[in-house]
Amino acid sequence: MAVALADEAVVAVSLSGFLLIGPFAVAHYLFNPRLTSLTAGLALLLALLLPVGGMDAASPAIPDHLIRVLIVATGGLWAVLTARTHQEHRIALKRLARLAKTSQQAISPPLPPELGGLHLATRIRSATPGARLGGDLHEAITTPTGVRLIIGDAKGHGIDALSHAAAVLAAFRQTAATAPDLARLAYLLDHRLAGDLGVEDFVTVLLAEVARDHVTLVNCGHPPPIRIGSSLDVLDLRRPSPPLGLAPDPRPQRARLLPTDRLLLYTDGLSEARTPGGDMFPLDERLHATLAAPTLDQALDGLLGLLDRHTAANLTTDDLTLILAQPTPSMLPGPHTVQQLPGSRRTSA
Structure with a gap:
């Protein structure tokens, strides 16, 4: 008008x-x-x-x-x-x-809150708001020697990454319960994946077998897990392996994990999170206190809050998957035939 x-x-x-x-x-x-x-x-x-x-x-x-x-x-x-x-x-x-979202959940559904005497909490966040089509993967399965976990990240994003993640998870579900140890399991996963990967494709995976008093680890190019006890300990392996698809050479090693401890497995959405100025996410006393919250769900929610404040809405290209696990005294003891971790990298917490 x-x-x-x-x-x-x-x-x-x-x-x-x-x-x-x-x-x-x-x-x-x-x-x-x-x-x-x-x-x-x-x-x-x-x-x-x-x-x-x-x-x-x-x-x-x-x-x-x-x-x-x-x-x-x-x-x-x-x-x-x-x-x-x-x-x-x-x-x-x-x-x-x-x-x-439906495809991602069908391929990698949320973990149950308890499996084989192991308490679990999971959080998944996509780098693309409103979508969950990416290469992050996770799964857990019970075996006679303990609960076996896998967390991984296929190179890239979109349909190709989702396809590679699905192939790894399918192979894990078929072989995790029968593989004699985690090294053999890693070789089986790599063999099953060989026909699906291109020359420059790869998938990083961390395999963990949690028993009553320890955890056995095989790391194929993935960020190392963090043990939360009296301090924060980054469980670096003595001889890390290349990712699946790049001639992995897995060597299982064992670390203490008591019912009073927690274990954080994560993808590079956490390890690569940066402030707008480029500072990486700190493993400090605040993180230690957050991950020691009364429940696993509260701990992961607090961790996401710390991450949001650290990045200050800084855009990231990495998806994020978090798994927090805590054993109970009822877990069966596993075999003690693997090499003990020579030492963990303790943070300032």
């Missing part, structure tokens, strides 16, 4: 083209075809009424008026089509996000 009044007041310069601002603004910001149609109709009505006060009997300027009406009508129609296209794209993206 303001544009119409201004157009009537300024006869020499027509402002009717500004009537299109309303329809295009609604189409661009609200993505609502019906509301855009109403706004376009109002703009067209105002365009038709503009010459009532601006024409005189000697100079009706009918051709100019018709051109202005045609421009407003055409622009309004374009705005409606734009709004409809935006709405269809939004619906398609929501469907794709739901499909991605």
Whole structure:
């Protein structure tokens, strides 16, 4: 209405083209075809009424008026089509996000809160808001010697990474309960994956077998786990192995893990998290206190809060998977045939 009044007041310069601002603004910001149609109709009505006060009997300027009406009508129609296209794209993206989430959950469903005497909590966060189509993987299975866990990260993002992660998980579910040890399990996973990977593709994995008083680890190119006890201890292996797909050479090693301890397994969404200035996520007293929360779920929720404050909404390209495990005294003791970890890297906590 303001544009119409201004157009009537300024006869020499027509402002009717500004009537299109309303329809295009609604189409661009609200993505609502019906509301855009109403706004376009109002703009067209105002365009038709503009010459009532601006024409005189000697100079009706009918051709100019018709051109202005045609421009407003055409622009309004374009705005409606734009709004409809935006709405269809939004619906398609929501469907794709739901499909991605369903596919990811079907491949790697949430872990139960308790398995074989091992308490578990899991958190998954995608680098892309609203989507969970990535290469992170995790699973847990009970065996006669303890609970075996896997956490990993396939190189890249999207369908290829998801396909490689699915292949690793399928192989793990088929062989984890029968493989004699974690080294053999890692070789089996690599063998099953060989036909699916390209020349430059790989999958990092961490295998863990948790028994009553210790954990056996095999690390194939993955960030090392963190033991939470009286301090934070990064469980680095003496001889880390290359990832799956790059000729892994796994060597199982054992570390103490009592029922009073917790074990954090994670993907590089945590280890590579940085502030806008480039500082890495610190393993300090705050993290120690957070991971020692009364429950595992509270500990992981607190960890995500620390991570958000550290990154300050800094965008990341890495998905994040967190698994926090704590054994109970009821767990069966496992075999003691693997090499003891020579020492863990203790943090300042």
